[in-house]
Amino acid sequence: MNEAIIHFYPGGPLLALVGNPNCGKTALFNLLTGSRQKVANYAGVTVERKEGKLTTAAGKALRVLDLPGTYSLHPRSPDERVTHDVLYGRAKGEKRPDLVVCVVDATNLRRSLRLVLAVKRLGLPCVVAVNMQDLAKARGLTVNTAALARELGVPVVGTVGTKGGGDTELRTLLDDPSLWQRPASAAANTDAPPSHATDADHDTVRGILKRLALDELIPHTMSDRIDRVVLHPVFGPILLATVLFLIFQAVFSWSVAPMDAIKAASDWLGAMVGTLLPDTGVMGWVRSLIVDGVIAGAGGVVVFLPQIIILFFFILVLEESGYLPRAAFLLDRLMGGVGLSGRSFIPLLSSFACAIPGIMATRTIANPRDRLVTIMIAPLMTCSARLPVYALLIGAFIPRREVWGLLDLQGLVLFTLYVAGILGALLVAWVLKRFTTRGQARTLMMELPNYHLPNIRNVGIGLWQRVAIFMKRVGGVILVLTIALWFLASFPGAPEGATRPAIEYSLAGTLGRALAVVFEPIGFNWQISIALVPGLAAREVAVSSLGTVYALSATANDTAQALTPLIAQTWSLATALSLLAWYVFAPQCLSTLATIKRETNGWTMPLIVAGYLFALAYLASFVTYRVALAFGAGG
Numbered sequence: 001m002n003e004a005i006i007h008f009y010p011g012g013p014l015l016a017l018v019g020n021p022n023c024g025k026t027a028l029f030n031l032l033t034g035s036r037q038k039v040a041n042y043a044g045v046t047v048e049r050k051e052g053k054l055t056t057a058a059g060k061a062l063r064v065l066d067l068p069g070t071y072s073l074h075p076r077s078p079d080e081r082v083t084h085d086v087l088y089g090r091a092k093g094e095k096r097p098d099l100v101v102c103v104v105d106a107t108n109l110r111r112s113l114r115l116v117l118a119v120k121r122l123g124l125p126c127v128v129a130v131n132m133q134d135l136a137k138a139r140g141l142t143v144n145t146a147a148l149a150r151e152l153g154v155p156v157v158g159t160v161g162t163k164g165g166g167d168t169e170l171r172t173l174l175d176d177p178s179l180w181q182r183p184a185s186a187a188a189n190t191d192a193p194p195s196h197a198t199d200a201d202h203d204t205v206r207g208i209l210k211r212l213a214l215d216e217l218i219p220h221t222m223s224d225r226i227d228r229v230v231l232h233p234v235f236g237p238i239l240l241a242t243v244l245f246l247i248f249q250a251v252f253s254w255s256v257a258p259m260d261a262i263k264a265a266s267d268w269l270g271a272m273v274g275t276l277l278p279d280t281g282v283m284g285w286v287r288s289l290i291v292d293g294v295i296a297g298a299g300g301v302v303v304f305l306p307q308i309i310i311l312f313f314f315i316l317v318l319e320e321s322g323y324l325p326r327a328a329f330l331l332d333r334l335m336g337g338v339g340l341s342g343r344s345f346i347p348l349l350s351s352f353a354c355a356i357p358g359i360m361a362t363r364t365i366a367n368p369r370d371r372l373v374t375i376m377i378a379p380l381m382t383c384s385a386r387l388p389v390y391a392l393l394i395g396a397f398i399p400r401r402e403v404w405g406l407l408d409l410q411g412l413v414l415f416t417l418y419v420a421g422i423l424g425a426l427l428v429a430w431v432l433k434r435f436t437t438r439g440q441a442r443t444l445m446m447e448l449p450n451y452h453l454p455n456i457r458n459v460g461i462g463l464w465q466r467v468a469i470f471m472k473r474v475g476g477v478i479l480v481l482t483i484a485l486w487f488l489a490s491f492p493g494a495p496e497g498a499t500r501p502a503i504e505y506s507l508a509g510t511l512g513r514a515l516a517v518v519f520e521p522i523g524f525n526w527q528i529s530i531a532l533v534p535g536l537a538a539r540e541v542a543v544s545s546l547g548t549v550y551a552l553s554a555t556a557n558d559t560a561q562a563l564t565p566l567i568a569q570t571w572s573l574a575t576a577l578s579l580l581a582w583y584v585f586a587p588q589c590l591s592t593l594a595t596i597k598r599e600t601n602g603w604t605m606p607l608i609v610a611g612y613l614f615a616l617a618y619l620a621s622f623v624t625y626r627v628a629l630a631f632g633a634g635g
């Protein structure tokens, strides 16, 4: 894996945050540096090193690294290796830290302290931050930091990663110059491999906890009680299915009003600009570029913002609540059937947002074969860029009505498409299981964090970041490609006396017609064929492209109309279904392939993935189209 080696904050002493997964390193990092890195309630959220800058009260500038969580200094998975390499000074382009802040979870000192002992042996100056002080207090645990400091022989401070000012003690401590002196006795240790002192460490930790009167286990009864239902062999899976299903219902039924409002606003804008700008000469072209290119294209994508916000709201709430590892646990058996483990669940779930963070998250999977298979199937999870395409087609072809009095039919179809992606992924994993040896059966060891009420601020920040990403795509790649397509679809203009719309004589029209030969067997017309090409860069561009292509196809006598009714009139149901099937499988995203190349260190995997996904997409669309035709959906 190649980490980015750009230093945003060159110079200054380097401080690294190290600790077990889910102990609150990133929350603390955000407090210290003012960053907004992702924080969530499950192990393995951070999988690469992140950099930030901190200025202490005395004005000293420090570089701070947030690292993936690790259980020990013997890395078992690629994310743990990132932390290991930094601590041993082997990370490419990064110097060895000048100070290590060991973050420990006050409610789980037994395990956290073992890592502290191992880090201490590295010979780097180190301090301990006892995080989650608030949770410990709520459970009647008081960690005497002064006594712990005496036991460990390093400074210890208390922190609360989720509260403003929860890092004050740590910040103050960083101004102490004696902190940065390397312990002379251990200086020779810096390049030694991690020692295997685990048994002795175990005893040491037990002794420390005993002397601090912290050796009694205090069960977290609330989480345990919730888990009795959530992890129940019968109710658990029913609950999981219900939760997922309700999310899809909400995506459709809650978004109606805001989507209508955005659509009305964009129509109004188009009409306004249309009347303001003259329709002749150069201004006629400008008018067409703005109305048919920018507003019909990019505006057509912005409409789907409410659905994306609703989907992410639920994903963020699930991530913060601590439910995700439980879902992984419930699905472990099912995943075992196709040769994977519950470990793959969170990377695959992240892929519903976008395959890129999903593929990155596979770094938490220790088994290389499992990791590779998970990377291969991650693009089959329905990422949010597909949502506009699905929503457009569903809006055009599926009536807005209720089934059995309570279910929204459009939501039901959307759910089916998501399920189709999941089933496709399971099928591919199952086929791969035939061709690869799985090694010995592994039991799933996964931490079940305590349930939290989702922090409104975190959910708010997470949502805002998703909105920013989406709008940046609309204003960036989507807008640029839509404008490029407008040019290709407008020039060369129609010859004298042409009867058909000008677009049919343009470069894009010619290209679309050539491509249509390939796509004709699966029912795509030339307009779709054109839209698929820029859609390779970003899936939503297919929607904006269709908006532009159809806006330009409107002849003088039939005024341009909204895209949804237009495709409902001109496409057959069979074509729409075939395009949906195409989007379930096709690898229409170059950035995903680039990420696979980076994570697997070569071109082999991205080529294999692109190849098999295109083949699968064509096959699925072909079958869908033919079956739909046979059922009379071709009219």
Ligand SMILES: Nc1nc2c(ncn2[C@@H]2O[C@H](COP(=O)(O)OP(=O)(O)OP(=O)(O)O)[C@@H](O)[C@H]2O)c(=O)[nH]1
Residues within 6 Å of the ligand: 019, 020, 021, 022, 023, 024, 025, 026, 027, 028, 038, 039, 040, 041, 042, 043, 044, 045, 046, 047, 067, 068, 069, 070, 131, 132, 133, 134, 135, 159, 160, 161, 162, 163, 320, 452, 455
């Ligand atoms: N109550 C409480 N919750 C905290 C505190 N610090 C972090 N959290 C929560 O603990 C969870 C884990 O926090 P993260 O910062 O993502 O943990 P991490 O150590 O970076 O985890 P990985 O990146 O997976 O290793 C999140 O739900 C945080 O909101 C704290 O001091 N008190």
Ligand SMILES: [Mg+2]
Residues within 6 Å of the ligand: 025, 026, 027, 038, 045, 046, 067, 068, 069
């Ligand atoms: Mg983290």
